[in-house]
Amino acid sequence: MNSFSVLVVEDDVELRSTLATVLENNRFVVRSAVDGVNALEIIHSKRPDLVLLDVNMPRLNGLERLKQIKEYDPSIIVIIMTAYSTIADAV
Numbered sequence: 001m002n003s004f005s006v007l008v009v010e011d012d013v014e015l016r017s018t019l020a021t022v023l024e025n026n027r028f029v030v031r032s033a034v035d036g037v038n039a040l041e042i043i044h045s046k047r048p049d050l051v052l053l054d055v056n057m058p059r060l061n062g063l064e065r066l067k068q069i070k071e072y073d074p075s076i077i078v079i080i081m082t083a084y085s086t087i088a089d090a091v
Helices: 013-025 036-045 062-072
Strands: 005-009 029-033 050-054 077-081
Touching: 005 013, 005 036, 013 029, 029 036, 036 050, 036 062, 050 062, 062 077
Parallel strands: 005 029, 005 050, 050 077
Antiparallel strands: none
16 A cells, blocks of 8 residues: 555645545545644644645645755655746745
């Protein structure tokens, strides 16, 4: 069994559920968070190997959370996802 863990951070319930299902079907250990605040709580308690992180979320956006994740543990791989970003965000 794969012990590689993924944290899916997405406020859209359907997208979060779909991503979790696809990853679980491929034998990843998956945890989900509804926003950036919830994500950091999970990261501190169940350090994931990979974080799939939405940019536009309530309470704390993904770019702010990315900075905090990397300050906490630079070895955590983070992939930023968004449907509404700008070129400046991408850079």
